[in-house]
Amino acid sequence: MIVLIVLGAALVGLTIATKAGLRSGNTSTEASARAGPQKATLSWRETYGEPGEQLVFTVEEIEVTETGWRARIGIDNRTAVAWELAPNAIPDGTFGLSLFTTGDSSELEQRNRAGTLPAVRAATAYDPELVKILEPKKSWEGDISARGALVAGAWVRVVFGTLIAVGKTPPKLGDTVVWITDHAYELHD
Secondary structure, three states, X not given: OOOEEOEOEOEOOOOOOOHHHHHHOOOOOOOOOEOOOEEEEEEEEEEEEXXXXXXXXXXXEXXXXXXXEEEEEEEEEEOOOEEXXXXXXXXXXXXXXXXXXXOOHHHHHHHHHHOOEOOOEEOOEEEXXXXXXXXXXXXXXXXXXXXXXXXXOOEEEEEEEEEEEEOOOOOOOOOEEEEEOOOOEEOOO
């Protein structure tokens, strides 16, 4: 099941986690293990909206390097309204990665309902530059990346946000969207 996060949900959570804590859901005083360099071809495709009026989110690959991370992502606007792609428009909405304790989508759903979503590891670079407005029937694809270590044993989900409708949205689409992928990838040592 794909999950949509509407702005206003508090993004609280996982800033420092231990490998043991990630697997058990608690935090301990053991040191976190840093995820080692790795590259995963994913080919994820998730949609939001009804057929004919959808936003399509893709994640082609995720790479962890010695100094940070990179993800190859895309957004396809198959709606009749333009969407402002506004990274860092508000503190709760940005493009990047979130680390979860499991790859189970029920964890994402439960944490969303409880308002305890992990903090977003915000992208600091976009290649090519993220478009300001994604017009109807247009798409953007590129790399997002940032410096900083990720925790081995965590499950990574890609966050797309904030998307703000420019005009009246089709039925069943919100005016503001932050998308967190249902798919998740487990980071290794």
